[in-house]
Amino acid sequence: MAVTRYDPKKIEPKWRAAWDAAGAFRAETISPKPKYYVLEMFPYPSGAIHVGHARNYAMGDVIARFKRARGFNVLHPMGWDAFGLPAENAAAERGIDPAAWTRGNIDKMREELKRLGLSIDWSREFATCDPEYYGRQQALFLVFLRRGLAYRKEAEVNWDPVDMTVLANEQVIDGLGWRSGAPVERRKLSQWFLRIGDYAQELLDGLETLDRWPDKVRLMQENWIGKSAGLRLTFPLVGEAGEAGIEVYTTRPDTLFGASFLALAPDHPFAEELAARDGGVAAFVAHCREGGTSQAAIETGEKLGLDTGARVRHPFDPERLIPVWIANFVLMEYGTGAIFGCPAHDQRDLDFARKYDLPVIPVVLPPGEDPASFHVKQEAWAGPGRLFNSGFLDGLDIEAGKRAAIARAESEGVGEGATVWRLRDWGVSRQRGWGCPIPIVHCPACGMVPVPEDQLPVVLPVLDFSAPGNPLARDAAWRAVACPACGGPGERETDTFDTFVDSSWYFARFANPRAAPPIDKAAADYWLPVDQYVGGIEHAILHLLYARFVTRALRDEGMVSVSEPFAGLFTQGMVTHETYRRQNGEWVEPATIDFLHEGATRRAVDRATGEPLVIGDAEKMSKSKHNVVPPAVIADTHGIDAARLFVLSDSPAERDVQWTSAGVEGAARLVGRIWAEFDAPGGSGDAAPELRRLTHHTIKAVTEAIEGFRFNSAIARLYEFVGALRGSGSRGPVRREALLALARLVAPFAPHLAEECWSKMGETGMVALAPWPDYDPALAEDEERTLPVQINGKRRGEIRAPAGASAAEVETLVLADPEIARRLDGMAVRKVIVVQDRIVNLVAG
């Protein structure tokens, strides 16, 4: 057996130093090889790498190392999504500079990441808080401004009245500010928006081309974009002069004759107009605003309405007058901010009508119902049927009714078919200090003036978080600046960009991160799109949609050539860990626990006190639950290779994996067994043909598994191969071929081990740069097959047949087999089904 014990603590750092020294993972700028761009979503520098990061980057690394071995010029970069709230919190709590805190975290995490043995081109590293990066982002914003894709409008923010600061949505907990505990108010501020809506149709259509994205993500984006087709039409106001009317949007124009009220959003212009002259309306509108739009208010919120007294005429029946209400459930941001209510065929409208005693007029007759006796009681009918009580629409089905109603509205000039999107324009202003400053100067004479490109970057000052609020807004010296247009005194914009802006173009910057322009066109044309993007499902919508939008906007400016930034997307699962609590509910660290096994049951006790602990569900690792396992601890015990093998082997890559110490020990055993094969002198027997076949079979299986992201299956094949290698007791050139193949197959998963094995075989150069092993398809399969034989679908025996034997040959063999004949027990064979090389089924009776 093995002569030496495999010691990852010594071996792993040795090979990392060797890769570094050789610059092994530097991507070539110009190369005759085909390119392959692998990218994992870049991390926020929180301060520590956890096992979840390790799994994420290990997956990308497997792909990167595999593609490199397959002859691709691979780009596998790393950077830092470095702006954001945690730095501000740390700064406020500890009175330190957020920049220094972030830089410190980056330095720490870079070292931890390097310990994972990732094949990253570190020469391209950057952080979004580098002025060299965010200054170029400011230049991109100028492009958006120039193209009319950026604009300013009033929008609501969460305002903490005690801390006097704007809160991010995640800082509002149950309607209260997370620090002050004060009820959060809605405040209107003038803010910057990007016109993602201009690209709604293209972003929707583009999803069809993303055939290497998970269906789930495409579907989520489709729903988020939320295209809906309907009718926009105007109800004329009674007693108002001329064209005055209220425009509504509906997806159910077929039910127009069932309209019994109109409802306006509380902030609808006409509602505000009414409020200005009617105290009752004003009070109601104010009341609606108070309730706010907090999650709790919406979920438990009562449907409230107020009859304004105004009346409109039905567009298809001018004699019919319809009351105009204001209702708290109507949103100004969607459609026209006004709806018509058809209580008979919409549950929410029905609830509202019952509450305020409005008429319920059925206009869709469900199949099998009698028009004379059909009534809607407490449940609206949203199903199919024939229209009735509906004038010119009578007798039509719902779809025909929609078309007819739209056609009539258009011919009479009262409305038109319209498309409405759920997708809203992207609000990018944040009233935060630790972010990319928006490059605008407010000048009393010239208004809003963009900072000219040659005056970029607008650099952040040293931020003082000792007082509440946005430090940029408090920094008078930083704010004061000469107007770029007139030279008079101006003030800098104090909003910074949403951090999603930072992450929506970084992949293009990696193509040449030291280039003078934001994006080096030639380099981007070579590297983009990202061939394989890897990240968490939590970014399925926002980050991935914003990046798709920004890429298109930059394409229209001629800065990149692609429309889609990410050709392939893989969404990986999380790493979870069991949780442990004392009887009093306190969380306990796994490292301080002893586990007692009694047969198949397992108990946890406190190592120090022996107190029995409650073993809870596996949950995402988090500090608050004390179930975090830092990779450094694993590196010191089992080695990083074992950790990489374990997190990739125990579950399919897209699913969560539960971290267990037993599981890592199993992976560490595999590491030891692989090493033992290389370290052992070899057996005395010779099973050459079988080993040769198994070698080729394993190469084929592992290759296909990696290509399909089935890393768990790939590693299972490695386990089998090592087990067979040990059992074969083989020696000689066939064994050497098998070991060299094994080292190369292991390299993407356990790269340090693979290098050590490779060098043990006397190979020069590094396995990280060695080509992937080829297999001979003919050698990968057995020459003779065992075919199960079924009788009437039940397995009743098996026969041996040459690979590729024809149906007739197999049939002859089966029918001649005495055991099969016995099992047939005199039954006549009516039909023989032969699936080549797989199975035989006899239909008998």
Add this chain to the structure above:
RNA sequence: GCCCCAGUGGCGAAAUGGUAGACGCGGCAGACUCAAAAUCUGUUGUCCGCGAGGACGUGUUGGUUCGAGUCCGACCUGGGGCACCA
């Protein structure tokens, strides 16, 4: 409420419509050891049988098929996304 996904041994899981449970964990037995740990070997879906072997078995229930974990219908359970979206 709408949309989507998943249910397979004690556990994580595998399986182009073709031998269900590969591989790992855990368990059991054995080897090595004074002993333990580590390591190695064997075994391990359930039931019946001394055994050869047999029956059953992929959430439930129907169907398609020579053949269904896989395809289709209904239902149950769990998970995810969206949500006063007109």
